[in-house]
Amino acid sequence: MTFNWQQYTVEDLRSHATFTFREGGGSRPDVLLIEIDGHKAVLKDQAGADKWFGLLIGPLLNWRECKALKKLSDVSCIPDLLSTPSKRSFLMSYHESEQITRLTNFEPDWPSFFEKLAGAIEELHHTGVAHNDLRNPTNTLITPDGEPVLVDLVACFCRGRSWNWPNLWLFNKFSQVDKSAITKMKSRVAPELLTDDDVNPEQIAGKAGMYAKGLGQQIRRLSRKLFTG
Numbered sequence: 001m002t003f004n005w006q007q008y009t010v011e012d013l014r015s016h017a018t019f020t021f022r023e024g025g026g027s028r029p030d031v032l033l034i035e036i037d038g039h040k041a042v043l044k045d046q047a048g049a050d051k052w053f054g055l056l057i058g059p060l061l062n063w064r065e066c067k068a069l070k071k072l073s074d075v076s077c078i079p080d081l082l083s084t085p086s087k088r089s090f091l092m093s094y095h096e097s098e099q100i101t102r103l104t105n106f107e108p109d110w111p112s113f114f115e116k117l118a119g120a121i122e123e124l125h126h127t128g129v130a131h132n133d134l135r136n137p138t139n140t141l142i143t144p145d146g147e148p149v150l151v152d153l154v155a156c157f158c159r160g161r162s163w164n165w166p167n168l169w170l171f172n173k174f175s176q177v178d179k180s181a182i183t184k185m186k187s188r189v190a191p192e193l194l195t196d197d198d199v200n201p202e203q204i205a206g207k208a209g210m211y212a213k214g215l216g217q218q219i220r221r222l223s224r225k226l227f228t229g
């Protein structure tokens with residue numbers, strides 16, 4: 001039988017935190033490792049952000065990320081949503097892993113890893129979701145077996161109906177931006193694997209592509225300015 005995480009309140013969960021991946025503050029949530037009876041999960045709690053940000057924007061960000069996780073429940077490189085103990089927090093499956101640019105315990109076989117990563121991102125897009133924050137390397141994790149895990153879907157962009165041309169156009173641009181993140185990661189950790197087929201941000205339809213690339217960051221920056229001191 002699977003462990004019933006839904007029985008716990010956010011306070012219960014927080015009292016079982018054994019590790020802090022990221023301490024909240026400003027526009028950042030708390031990201032905590034929770035351990036109960038030998039079972040592990042990750043709590044992302046917007047209550048850890050500054051008060052006004054957490055109160056006003058927190059529920060919206062939480063809702064966006066949970067919606068994406070539900071939509072991607074069949075995609076294996078994405079954590080599973082386990083519970084939503086409050087409006088501002090959710091609990092997801094824990095994946096033993098390290099951030100791609102901060103590996104300390106293992107060195108994956110890079111060619112095979114990047115092949116899997118490209119496949120994972122393809123699968124995400126096929127399901128109708130562009131991640132939109134993969135150029136930030138802390139959102140790509142690697143398991144000791146060399147499998148990619150993609151986290152932090154708060155900035156994601158979903159594909160709409162087929163008649164919604166502006167949406168489809170944007171979705172395509174954001175998908176290309178995701179692919180350009182692979183190029184960026186490769187150039188950081190295994191530049192010898194770069195090929196002419198890798199997507200560069202400048203190629204993503206010139207100015208419009210660069211606009212798509214910066215949009216997520218701009219929204220984040222603006223909301224930070226408005227809601228934090």
Ligand SMILES: Nc1ncnc2c1ncn2[C@@H]1O[C@H](COP(=O)(O)OP(=O)(O)O)[C@@H](O)[C@H]1O
Nearest residue numbers: 021022029031042079093094095138139151152
């Ligand atoms: N499901 C998970 N399993 C293991 N580690 C995780 C998981 N989710 C997040 N992390 C760790 O926590 C860090 C921050 O999580 P993230 O969702 O990116 O928060 P933020 O929105 O603050 O960037 C990640 O870079 C990763 O190291």
Ligand SMILES: [Mg+2]
Nearest residue numbers: 138139151152
């Ligand atoms: Mg992140």
